[in-house]
Amino acid sequence: MKHENRKHNNAERLQTKKSGGNFIDKWHAYKNLHAHALFSSLGRLVGTRFSSAMTIVVLAIAISLASGFYILVANLQQLAGNLVSSNQISLFLKDEVSEIRARSFAEKIRQNSDIQDVKIISKEQALGEFQAYSGFGDAVKALEKNPLPIVIQVLPTNSFENEQALEKMLEDFKRLTEVDFAQMDMQWVKRLQSIIEVARRGVTLLSLLLGAGVLFITANTIRLELHNRKDEVIIAKLVGATNNFIHRPFLYSGFWIGFFSGVSAWFIVTIIMLILKQPVENLSRLYDGSFHLLFLGFLDTLMLLFISSVLGVVGSWIVLHFQLQQLKPE
Amino acid sequence: MLKFENVSMRYPEAGDVLRNVSFDLKHGEMAFLTGHSGAGKSTLLKLIAVIERSSRGRVLLDGQNLNEAKDRQVPYIRRKVGLIFQDYKLLQDRTVFDNVALPLVIAGYGHHEVSRRVRASLSKVGLLGKERKYPAVLSGGEQQRVGIARAVVNKPPMILADEPTGNLDPELSAEIMHLFEQFQQVGVTVLIATHDIALISQMDHRILKLDHGQLVTS
Numbered sequence: 001m002k003h004e005n006r007k008h009n010n011a012e013r014l015q016t017k018k019s020g021g022n023f024i025d026k027w028h029a030y031k032n033l034h035a036h037a038l039f040s041s042l043g044r045l046v047g048t049r050f051s052s053a054m055t056i057v058v059l060a061i062a063i064s065l066a067s068g069f070y071i072l073v074a075n076l077q078q079l080a081g082n083l084v085s086s087n088q089i090s091l092f093l094k095d096e097v098s099e100i101r102a103r104s105f106a107e108k109i110r111q112n113s114d115i116q117d118v119k120i121i122s123k124e125q126a127l128g129e130f131q132a133y134s135g136f137g138d139a140v141k142a143l144e145k146n147p148l149p150i151v152i153q154v155l156p157t158n159s160f161e162n163e164q165a166l167e168k169m170l171e172d173f174k175r176l177t178e179v180d181f182a183q184m185d186m187q188w189v190k191r192l193q194s195i196i197e198v199a200r201r202g203v204t205l206l207s208l209l210l211g212a213g214v215l216f217i218t219a220n221t222i223r224l225e226l227h228n229r230k231d232e233v234i235i236a237k238l239v240g241a242t243n244n245f246i247h248r249p250f251l252y253s254g255f256w257i258g259f260f261s262g263v264s265a266w267f268i269v270t271i272i273m274l275i276l277k278q279p280v281e282n283l284s285r286l287y288d289g290s291f292h293l294l295f296l297g298f299l300d301t302l303m304l305l306f307i308s309s310v311l312g313v314v315g316s317w318i319v320l321h322f323q324l325q326q327l328k329p330e
Numbered sequence: 331m332l333k334f335e336n337v338s339m340r341y342p343e344a345g346d347v348l349r350n351v352s353f354d355l356k357h358g359e360m361a362f363l364t365g366h367s368g369a370g371k372s373t374l375l376k377l378i379a380v381i382e383r384s385s386r387g388r389v390l391l392d393g394q395n396l397n398e399a400k401d402r403q404v405p406y407i408r409r410k411v412g413l414i415f416q417d418y419k420l421l422q423d424r425t426v427f428d429n430v431a432l433p434l435v436i437a438g439y440g441h442h443e444v445s446r447r448v449r450a451s452l453s454k455v456g457l458l459g460k461e462r463k464y465p466a467v468l469s470g471g472e473q474q475r476v477g478i479a480r481a482v483v484n485k486p487p488m489i490l491a492d493e494p495t496g497n498l499d500p501e502l503s504a505e506i507m508h509l510f511e512q513f514q515q516v517g518v519t520v521l522i523a524t525h526d527i528a529l530i531s532q533m534d535h536r537i538l539k540l541d542h543g544q545l546v547t548s
């Protein structure tokens with residue numbers, strides 16, 4: 001009984017907001033208010049499950065598009081990351097060039113101050129590698145004569161980053177009499193990396209757009225809810241509700257909508273990845289088998305849920321900020 | 331408890347609704363506010379609930395000048411005044427319990443305290459046992475008693491009622507007025523706007539009469 005009285009007095013002091021009422025009691029009242037907003041907003045979401053579900057599915061699709069593209073680019077980056085980009089040039093020598101002549105030719109190239117390293121791959125070495133990695137080992141054994149040329153791998157110094165200078169060097173090599181054919185080995189890797197960079201930017205921009213979409217869809221959902229509960233808001237104001245009290249359930253609604261959309265989006269992306277996993281791994285095995293599909297990791301998932309919840313809260317805040325002023329008791 | 335000092339209220343579209351109104355109500359006093367429709371009864375009540383602010387003069391509640399109250403103080407002022415309406419203003423999709431509990435939930439009371447106080451309040455208005463009902467299944471008199479239970483659940487020092495018996499038959503009206511007297515007897519200040527002269531003339535309370543925005547008797 002004594003305890004109850006104390007509780008009364010403190011709650012009363014709190015309501016009139018005079019100073020006093022210790023921190024613990026204030027904390028209790030604060031906790032009660034938040035618990036009320038949390039559960040009442042969740043209850044309303046369940047109460048209007050059909051329309052809530054539709055909103056959440058729309059948002060989940062938008063969020064899963066953004067995160068799906070994100071994980072696609074992450075996979076491409078992983079793929080390209082395995083490949084080391086370099087300016088190495090391979091010179092395929094003419095068949096009639098002997099091994100000895102090839103060595104002196106290589107020495108001559110090494111003298112050039114623009115060249116960092118030169119490496120000779122003999123016909124035998126090339127055949128050995130081809131047998132080991134190409135998957136045509138048995139077929140090669142059937143050949144009477146080694147068809148592979150001697151290859152000289154030339155690595156220009158790092159100062160040769162300039163594409164045009166590299167192209168010119170490549171042309172010069174092609175003109176040499178010993179050389180049958182010359183090519184830059186890994187130039188396609190550079191191109192791929194540039195393409196991925198473009199894709200990454202594109203995905204970032206797309207995500208911003210989709211994020212804005214999520215924000216405004218949430219805002220509109222909350223606006224409708226506010227409209228449906230206009231009478232309640234006005235009555236609550238008449239019996240002494242603060243603006244914070246009125247805002248809170250709507251902010252929590254926004255939070256729940258965002259959070260559940262994030263969870264649904266996670267499932268959508270993960271299911272799609274699971275469907276793709278087998279074919280991608282089959283494809284990878286046909287090459288060197290080092291590629292494994294990346295899924296949304298723990299941190300990615302946390303980030304996804306965090307961003308979608310924040311978008312929900314901000315979306316409803318925008319509406320409350322601009323619309324609630326108009327709801328006044330008459 | 332409540333003091334009006336030369337209060338005037340002018341609406342741009344309707345002109346002067348209240349003119350130079352002055353009166354005061356002591357702690358625990360009960361008074362009726364009467365007058366023809368449009369005499370300014372509702373406007374006067376709105377000034378006390380800070381739904382409107384006066385154009386001139388001062389309205390003092392518990393010594394606080396309501397005209398100068400900041401917006402963020404308004405909710406705390408309203409918690410000192412239990413409001414009762416002619417149309418009850420109940421939430422139709424909430425139970426009787428939830429309707430009455432609203433002021434307590436707003437004030438941040440815990441679950442047990444809310445239950446205890448709501449039941450105490452419902453028992454005072456004679457509706458104990460109807461907590462789980464929805465307002466729509468109750469009679470007009472019962473709905474008004476839910477409204478009253480909500481107004482007093484927070485133990486405010488003052489009750490304001492705007493035509494509380496406007497939609498009720500004479501017998502129910504007398505019952506409701508008797509209920510207000512019971513609150514007055516425990517120290518609550520009560521101000522009731524009504525034009526039910528027949529009813530209030532049988533009761534021995536102060537009558538404030540408004541005529542075209544002016545107080546003619548007090």
